[in-house]
Amino acid sequence: MNRPARDAAPLLSVENLTVRYQLGRGLTGRARTLTAVRDVGFTIGGGRTLGLVGESGSGKSSIGRAVLRLAPVTGGRIVFDGQDTAAFGRRTPLSFHRDVQVVFQDPMSSLNPRQTIATTIAQAVTRHRRLSAAERDREVLGALDRVGLSGYHRDRYPHELSGGQRQRVAIARALAPRPRLIVCDEPVSALDVSTQSQVVNLLMELQRELGVSYLFIAHDLEIVRHISDEIGVLHHGRLVESGPADQVYRHPSDPYTKALLASTLVANPVRQAARTARRRASAGTGIAPGGGL
Ligand code: ADP
Ligand code: MG
Numbered sequence: 001m002n003r004p005a006r007d008a009a010p011l012l013s014v015e016n017l018t019v020r021y022q023l024g025r026g027l028t029g030r031a032r033t034l035t036a037v038r039d040v041g042f043t044i045g046g047g048r049t050l051g052l053v054g055e056s057g058s059g060k061s062s063i064g065r066a067v068l069r070l071a072p073v074t075g076g077r078i079v080f081d082g083q084d085t086a087a088f089g090r091r092t093p094l095s096f097h098r099d100v101q102v103v104f105q106d107p108m109s110s111l112n113p114r115q116t117i118a119t120t121i122a123q124a125v126t127r128h129r130r131l132s133a134a135e136r137d138r139e140v141l142g143a144l145d146r147v148g149l150s151g152y153h154r155d156r157y158p159h160e161l162s163g164g165q166r167q168r169v170a171i172a173r174a175l176a177p178r179p180r181l182i183v184c185d186e187p188v189s190a191l192d193v194s195t196q197s198q199v200v201n202l203l204m205e206l207q208r209e210l211g212v213s214y215l216f217i218a219h220d221l222e223i224v225r226h227i228s229d230e231i232g233v234l235h236h237g238r239l240v241e242s243g244p245a246d247q248v249y250r251h252p253s254d255p256y257t258k259a260l261l262a263s264t265l266v267a268n269p270v271r272q273a274a275r276t277a278r279r280r281a282s283a284g285t286g287i288a289p290g291g292g293l
Contacts, residue, residue: 010043011081011213012067012181017041018075019062019237036062037237039076042230044181047211051228051245053221053260059237060217064183067215068102081180098128101174105186107166111158117144117169118154124176143172146209147202164195168202175206181213188223200227221261225249233257 019037026032037059044050052060065071067078069085069092078085080096088096104110111120118140125131125139144153147168158166167187174182184203188196204227206212218224224231225245232242233254241254252258 011046012044013079016076020074040239044213048229049214051224051231052217053224054234058234064185098177099180101179102183103170103174103187107170124173128177147172184216
């Protein structure tokens with residue numbers, strides 16, 4: 001996973017980011033706020049992946065949304081391709097909408113249930129480019145092919161596909177404008193374990209092919225490890241640890257990272273089964289390790 005950085009200057013630079021939400025007035029009439037992210041910094045180079053992990057409520061999605069300009073940046077700054085995004089003001093340039101895409105956890109709710117897959121992807125393909133009908137159809141087929149779907153899936157509706165296939169459609173849609181960065185907010189958390197690794201592998205292949213960068217958010221350190229060049233660990237809105245993926249995974253220095261690692265190891269059914277088998281074997285029960293997987 002130690003790929004060299006392709007660009008000297010990072011594509012995305014998040015500096016001392018703070019995200020604070022206004023919660024309205026409490027009973028005392030005083031305005032209340034909730035600080036979801038405090039003083040967080042990281043960079044992502046071209047063609048690279050930063051994995052962001054932390055338990056539910058730790059501020060992961062707030063960071064992803066801040067990058068997408070959908071959450072309030074109340075401190076620090078976010079620089080994309082050399083441009084401070086705060087300078088955009090209320091008018092986010094079309095180029096930024098094209099360059100920074102998102103894949104959410106639940107494709108069922110992010111895809112329009114009344115639209116065929118072809119219509120969904122065609123909209124994404126033509127949003128930033130003028131194409132003839134024939135060019136558009138070719139692009140749609142190419143986009144499906146790239147994520148491992150075929151012409152058969154073109155005229156299906158989201159409910160006719162499996163969870164993994166739907167997530168492939170969401171990835172095809174995100175890639176259609178040829179973005180430079182995709183915020184992947186728990187894109188495999190709703191999928192079963194074998195489908196998770198297929199979708200993670202697909203994202204990695206697409207990165208090699210297209211050079212796109214990922215901000216990959218998950219609550220599972222095990223998943224983030226495979227796709228990430230660097231990993232950041234969030235706890236209560238703060239980055240408690242960050243560094244090269246293997247280093248964070250193999251030699252975590254923060255106690256919270258260690259706890260997170262221990263919990264994901266137990267939550268992973270394959271590893272759990274292997275551990276149980278080893279325990280049984282060492283207890284001399286005669287049950288062969290690896291059975292029942
Ligand atoms: P994660 O993605 O790690 O689960 P989030 O970024 O969604 O965490 O949430 C971090 C904290 O911010 C949580 O306490 C959550 O309740 C709060 N929060 C998230 N979005 C909003 C919002 N739009 N308004 C107020 N509070 C929010
Ligand atoms: Mg979230």
